[in-house]
Amino acid sequence: MRRAWLILALLPAALPAQPDLVQQARRSLTEAEQAVDKAGEPCQAGEYESCITRLTEVQSGVEAAHHSLEKTGINPSRSPRHFKDAEVRTRKILKLLRALASYIHPEDRKQYDAVVEGVSRINEKLLSGIMSRNKR
Secondary structure: OHHHHHHHHHHHHHOOOOOOHHHHHHHHHHHHHHHHHHHHHHHHHOOHHHHHHHHHHHHHHHHHHHHHHHHOOOOOOOOOHHHHHHHHHHHHHHHHHHHOHHHOOHHHHHHHHHHHHHHHHHHHHHHHHHHOOOOO
16 A cells, blocks of 8 residues: 555656647747747848848747647647637738848848748648648
8 A cells, every 4th residue: 555655656756747739839939929020120120140040930930839739639620729829820920021021131032931931831731720621
């Protein structure tokens, strides 16, 4: 009997804490939104290295959010709440990114287009997952 209590007492410490993947996705999208807001200032000021750095932060944040949502194992067509939130937020990020297009230096346009394409691709994946009727 004592061994059973000892095992039960040690069990929570032995198990690694499972991170909440949905919260991770939300935090990643929040960071991406903040990065795109912060990217506007250096892009408009002509600080192109800083601008491109911020834009890659945006892309990595959106990719991290998408990866976290995929790891949840939730079927987006059956439980679309978190996926729809991510889709709306990535659409907002895309809108802000496209507003920066006129401030991007022509030499950095290729990198900018890659970021926009990556975010757009993830947005389309989220939307198609929500709209599909097939199992994941």
